Every structure is written in structure tokens, then in C-alpha cells.
Amino acid sequence: MPDYKVRSITLLQGLFSSEALQKMKFAKNSHVFVCEGRPTLEAGRKTTQALLKKGTTPTIISDNMAGFLFFKGLVKEVIIACQLADNTGALCDTGALILSVLARKHKVPLKLLAAEPRSRFLGDPKLLLSFEGQRMAPQGTQAYVPLVEWVEAKYLRKI
Amino acid sequence: MFESPLFWPAYIKKNVLYVLDETLVPGKLKYIPVKNVKGAVNVIRQMKTRAFGQFLVVLNTFLLEIQNEGRGLSPASQGDCSLQKHLQYVAHELNNSRPTFPFAEVTGIVIGSAQKARSEGKDVRIAVIKTIEGFLAGIRARRLQRVNEIAQALQDGDGILTHCNVSGELAMAASLARTEGKHVKFFATETRPYMQGAKLTVWEMQEAKVPVTLIPDNAVGSLMADGFVNKVIIGSDRSAANGDIANKIGSYQIAVLAREFRIPLIVLTQPSRGVASGADMPIEIRDADEFLVFNGKRIFPPKVKGFYPGFDVVPYQLITKAIAIHAGL
Numbered sequence: 259m260p261d262y263k264v265r266s267i268t269l270l271q272g273l274f275s276s277e278a279l280q281k282m283k284f285a286k287n288s289h290v291f292v293c294e295g296r297p298t299l300e301a302g303r304k305t306t307q308a309l310l311k312k313g314t315t316p317t318i319i320s321d322n323m324a325g326f327l328f329f330k331g332l333v334k335e336v337i338i339a340c341q342l343a344d345n346t347g348a349l350c351d352t353g354a355l356i357l358s359v360l361a362r363k364h365k366v367p368l369k370l371l372a373a374e375p376r377s378r379f380l381g382d383p384k385l386l387l388s389f390e391g392q393r394m395a396p397q398g399t400q401a402y403v404p405l406v407e408w409v410e411a412k413y414l415r416k417i
Numbered sequence: 418m419f420e421s422p423l424f425w426p427a428y429i430k431k432n433v434l435y436v437l438d439e440t441l442v443p444g445k446l447k448y449i450p451v452k453n454v455k456g457a458v459n460v461i462r463q464m465k466t467r468a469f470g471q472f473l474v475v476l477n478t479f480l481l482e483i484q485n486e487g488r489g490l491s492p493a494s495q496g497d498c499s500l501q502k503h504l505q506y507v508a509h510e511l512n513n514s515r516p517t518f519p520f521a522e523v524t525g526i527v528i529g530s531a532q533k534a535r536s537e538g539k540d541v542r543i544a545v546i547k548t549i550e551g552f553l554a555g556i557r558a559r560r561l562q563r564v565n566e567i568a569q570a571l572q573d574g575d576g577i578l579t580h581c582n583v584s585g586e587l588a589m590a591a592s593l594a595r596t597e598g599k600h601v602k603f604f605a606t607e608t609r610p611y612m613q614g615a616k617l618t619v620w621e622m623q624e625a626k627v628p629v630t631l632i633p634d635n636a637v638g639s640l641m642a643d644g645f646v647n648k649v650i651i652g653s654d655r656s657a658a659n660g661d662i663a664n665k666i667g668s669y670q671i672a673v674l675a676r677e678f679r680i681p682l683i684v685l686t687q688p689s690r691g692v693a694s695g696a697d698m699p700i701e702i703r704d705a706d707e708f709l710v711f712n713g714k715r716i717f718p719p720k721v722k723g724f725y726p727g728f729d730v731v732p733y734q735l736i737t738k739a740i741a742i743h744a745g746l
Contacts, residue, residue, distance in 0.1 A: 271635075291724070294708075296609060296633040299716065306721045317722040320609035320708060321635035322580075322667025326700075326726045329669050355638030356670050359677045386607060386615070386631055390711050394607075395615040396443040396623055401631040402604075407639040 265334035265366075267291050267327055270316075272339025272351030273301040278371040279308040288334065290316045293324060293353060297385035297403055301339070301351065304374075321353055328360045336361045339373035347410040351376075358413035368414065381405045418564075419592040421621040422446060424585025425557070426466060427473040432484050434477045438465045440611070443620035453485060454478050454507045461514040464611060468652060469584035472556075475511050475523045476549050482507050483542055500541050501531045516699040517663055517728045519655050522691045526552065559742040560586060563685065566740050567650070568593040570683060575601045576646040578637065578675075581608045581665035582617040583652035583685055592625035602628040604646055608665060609634055610708030610725065637671055641678040649675045650683045653731075660733030661695030662686060669729035672736070681737035688741050695730030703727050 268284050271293040284290055290309060295301030302318050309316045319327075327333050336357050341349040348354075351373055361368040381403030387395045395401070426437035434457065435448035449465055451457050457478040460466050466474055486500060508524035527545055534544030567590035571577070579587055587603075594601050603622055608614035615631055622629035632640060640646055649671060653662035662668075662684055675682045692698055705723025709715060717723075 293635070294609070294717075296607060296635060303717060307718050310718060310720055315720055315722060317724050318709065318717050319724055320666070321633065322606070322609060322670065323724070323726060325668075325670030325673065326666060326729050329730065352633070352639055353635030355642060356635065356674060359638065359674055360670060363673055363677075383631075386633055389612065390714070390716060392712065393444075394612050395631055396620045398623065399615075399619050399631050400629070402636065402640075403633060404636050404639045407636075407642065 262289060262332050264331050267332045267334060269293070269324060269327065269333050269336045269357065270305055270338075271295075271301070271324070271336070271353050271357050273374045274305060274339045275372040275374050276308075278339070278373075279305065282309075282312075282337070282371070284314065290314055291327065292316045292318050293321045294318055295351075295353070296321055297381060324357055325360060328364045328366065331364070333361075333364065333366050336366055336368040337371055338368065340370035341373050341376060341406055343370060343414075345411060347408055348414060349406050350409050352404050352407050354409050355407050355413070358409045362413050370414070376405055379404065379406050419589055419625045421585035421588045421624065423470075423582065423617060423621055424560070424589060425473065426470040426584070427477055429477050429480055432481070432488065434474070434481045436460045436466050436474055437470065439467065439470065439613070439617060440465055442617055451478070451481070454482055454510045457481075458510055458514045461511075467613075468582065468654060469560075471515075471518050471520075472523060473553075475520060476527070476553060478511060479504060479507060479527050479545065480549055483546060487542070501535055504528060504531050504545065516701045517654055519689060519691055522689055556742070563740055563742050564589045564593065567685070568597065570738075570740065571599055571601050571648075573599040573601070575599070575648055576604065577601060578604045578606070578640060578646040578649045578671070579618060580606045580614065580651050580667055580671055582613040582621075583650070585621065586652075586685060587650060588618070588621040588625040588627065591622065591627040595627060602630070604630050604632055604640055606632060606634050606637065606667065606671075608667065613665070634667055638674055641674055641680055646680060648681055648683060650685070652685045653687070654728060655692075655698055656686045656689050657692045657694045657698065658690040659694045660736065660739065661698075662731050662733075662736070663695060663698045663700070663728045664731060666726055666729050668731050672731045676735050682735060683738045683740060684731070684736050686739045686741045688739075688743060695732060698730060700730070701727040
């Protein structure tokens with residue numbers, strides 16, 4: 259187990275707009291972790307590239323590893339990519355709901371930043387059946403790939 | 418009843434232990450021949466087998482090494498004393514293969530039986546073989562019984578989310594439930610980075626003719642919020658005395674979300690008093706290259722670091738129901 263300090267990690271999730279990535283700032287001692295963003299990995303790749311350009315060396319995790327970081331008390335803030343927001347909640351890139359619920363449970367502040375606008379709300383199921391072009395799931399597999407999800411305001415309060 | 422190859426993924430035939438290479442499923446059903454403890458440790462460390470497969474490999478490796486000893490292929494010389502010493506060496510190697518699964522609790526059963534036989538002046542070889550064979554038969558019967566219990570827990574119309582793979586039991590229970598006229602459908606998380614959900618769970622559900630839909634790990638919240646699932650069923654690699662469990666990475670966030678959306682979380686457990694709570698369970702941190710590199714090619718920009726914890730602890734407070742088999746651990 260790497261020696262991360264309690265509440266030392268900033269956790270990023272979703273496909274941020276280029277402008278949002280340019281404006282992102284982190285405390286000097288924070289470790290920046292990025293969720294990979296299946297099925298395309300576009301979020302993980304774009305975010306990590308942008309951070310490297312800014313001189314921040316990020317750490318990538320699979321989307322299912324965020325809970326571990328919360329459970330260990332390592333997360334100090336969460337930044338998620340948001341398509342639009344109003345008083346009732348926010349439409350965010352898929353995965354935001356998991357992080358919002360975890361952030362509320364573990365009393366971790368959460369910020370919304372602008373996402374890359376999406377023209378589709380559902381992804382092509384074929385994307386999930388393969389990984390980097392190699393077939394993973396058996397023939398005939400049905401897949402469901404929501405690209406955005408609604409996060410109710412109750413999970414976004416006190417941010 | 419339909420029996421998944423993942424239910425019993427290792428067996429001995431003619432002095433060789435054959436272990437199903439789960440990393441090749443669904444493309445191939447290939448069994449890796451294992452001839453000694455070194456080979457057994459390799460298939461465990463390389464995750465060729467996992468979960469219940471590890472349990473089978475551990476017990477069968479002792480049988481294999483006893484056979485090797487009988488054929489003069491083992492470093493152990495003749496006599497009960499040296500056999501016991503060799504079994505202790507085998508246990509030591511297996512115990513140090515991976516940190517989270519309770520290998521020492523399983524090997525302890527074998528070593529305990531050897532010690533008991535020796536102290537009672539009985540043949541250690543015969544006593545250990547009898548213990549292991551009896552144990553395996555008992556476990557098989559209890560797992561089949563648990564398949565029935567899981568099937569009873571499934572209701573007509575259920576939408577069930579599962580994560581990773583529970584070594585055949587869930588697919589068999591689903592198949593059984595369908596023969597009882599219950600229409601159930603499953604959602605399987607992909608389970609990055611090894612994708613056991615996409616490769617194993619989806620495949621065995623298809624084999625069992627049970628409807629299953631694959632989802633990305635990050636879509637669990639959507640699925641629950643939109644009311645697609647009314648039960649979550651997962652396995653566990655280890656249990657603590659207080660009821661906490663360790664399971665595949667991703668289990669904790671699924672458990673938290675299930676509680677948030679008031680969806681019951683059912684966990685298949687093997688109760689143990691080996692550790693007091695989840696805090697005492699060592700969590701394996703694997704090499705990040707296992708998900709930063711795919712087919713020899715780096716999939717994220719150079720210099721990006723990775724972090725790969727293999728397991729989560731799920732506190733007992735988040736578990737609605739445990740369906741246990743008492744493995745004697």
C-alpha cells in the first residue's frame with residue numbers, strides 16, 4: 259500500500275471540457291487520481307494528458323477503485339464532469355452518481371466542472387464488448403452503456 | 418442441473434493437477450497442467466485461477482505433493498516426519514502466494530490433520546489424503562446446497578446486479594430458479610481490470626440460458642437509480658469474525674450504493690474467525706501495469722502512474738443477508 263496521507267487525493271471523473279481542464283488547480287501536496295472512464299477510456303486519456311502538460315503527474319484508477327480510496331479516508335475532494343445543472347440536480351458523465359454518493363457518505367467536498375458536451379446519452383454497446391479492439395465478452399452479449407446520469411441535488415449540496 | 422465449469426475448476430488426473438485457465442474463458446476452455454507446488458503458486462499469482470479455484474488448487478496441491486513423494490519425485494525423503502516437514506513447506510509456499518485470500522486457514526486444516534495423525538501414531542499420508550478428500554466432498558455438497566438456497570432467494574421478476582464472478586454458483590442458481598418458473602435477469606459489471614464479469618459471468622449465464630446484460634463498472638449508480646435492479650448478489654474471498662468481508666475491488670462502492678438506494682445486498686460467504694474484522698485483512702496491491710498495459714502496449718500516456726488495489730472490504734453493516742457455507746475455516 260503506497261503511503262498516501264489521509265485526505266490527500268483529488269479524484270477526477272468524467273470527460274472534462276478543454277477549458278475546464280486548463281483552469282483546474284490543485285493544492286501542492288495533493289495527489290491527483292483520475293477514473294479511467296470505460297468504455298472508451300477517453301476521459302482518462304484526455305484528463306491525464308492535460309494534467310501532464312500542466313506539470314501534474316496523475317495516477318489512473320479503474321472506475322471500480324474509487325470506493326477503496328474513500329474507504330481508506332484518502333480522498334480530500336472530488337471533481338466531476340457536468341453537462342448541465344439546475345436546482346434539482348445535475349446531468350453528469352456516468353460514474354458521477356457513485357462518486358457523489360460516496361462523497362456524501364464520507365463527507366468529502368465535491369465540485370462540478372464543465373464536461374465536454376455529449377450528443378448522445380447512450381453509448382454503443384459494442385464498445386463494452388471489447389477492450390482496445392480485442393473481444394472480451396462472448397458472442398451474443400447484450401450490453402447497456404449509459405453515458406450520462408442524473409445526480410440529484412441532495413448529493414450535491416454543501417459543495 | 419446445469420453445472421458451470423467455474424463451479425469446480427481444478428481436478429487431479431494421473432498425478433497431474435489440471436487448473437482451468439480462467440483468463441482464457443470464454444475464448445477457450447483450457448486446463449493448465451500443474452505438477453508441483455511451484456506450478457500451483459504460479460497459477461494463483463498470475464490469476465489463472467481465483468476465488469474458489471484457489472481453494473481447490475490449495476487442497477489438491479497437497480494431494481499432488483503426496484503423490485509426488487510416493488513416486489520419489491518430492492524432496493521429502495521417506496518417513497512420516499519428513500513428509501510432515503514437506504507438507505509444511507508446501508503450506509508455506511501457498512500461504513505466501515497472494516495476501517488477501519485466507520490461504521493459511523485452508524493449509525492449516527491439512528497441517529493440523531498431519532500433526533494429529535503423527536501424534537496419534539497413525540500414517541500421516543493416509544490421514545492427510547482422507548482429510549482432504551473428505552473435505553472436498555463436503556465442500557462440494559455444501560456448495561450445491563447453497564446453490565439451492567440462492568435459487569430460493571431469487572423471486573420471479575427479479576433484476577439482479579452481480580460483480581466479478583462467484584465461481585459458478587450464481588449461474589447454477591439462476592438456471593435452477595428458471596426451471597422453477599421464475600423469470601430473473603442479471604446485470605453483470607464488467608469488473609476491470611481483469612474483466613471477470615464480461616468474460617466469466619456473462620459467459621456462464623449464457624451457458625445457463627439466463628438473461629444477462631453487461632454494464633461498465635461506472636454505471637452501477639445509474640442502474641440502481643433507474644430501478645433496473647432490486648437485488649445485489651456478490652461473492653466474497655474472505656470473511657472476518659464480525660461479518661465484514663473482502664471481495665473483488667468495486668464491491669465497497671456497490672455496497673454503499675445499494676444501501677443508498679435501499680436495495681438488499683446478499684453476500685455468499687465462508688464464515689471464519691481467523692481475523693476479527695475487515696481492518697485486519699491484508700489487501701493485495703497489484704502491479705499497476707496490469708491495467709496500464711494491454712497486450713504489451715501502454716494504454717495511457719507515458720509517465721501516468723497507476724494504482725491497483727485488488728480487493729475491497731465491505732463492512733457487515735452494509736450486508737443485508739449472508740448465505741454461508743461453513744468450510745471449517
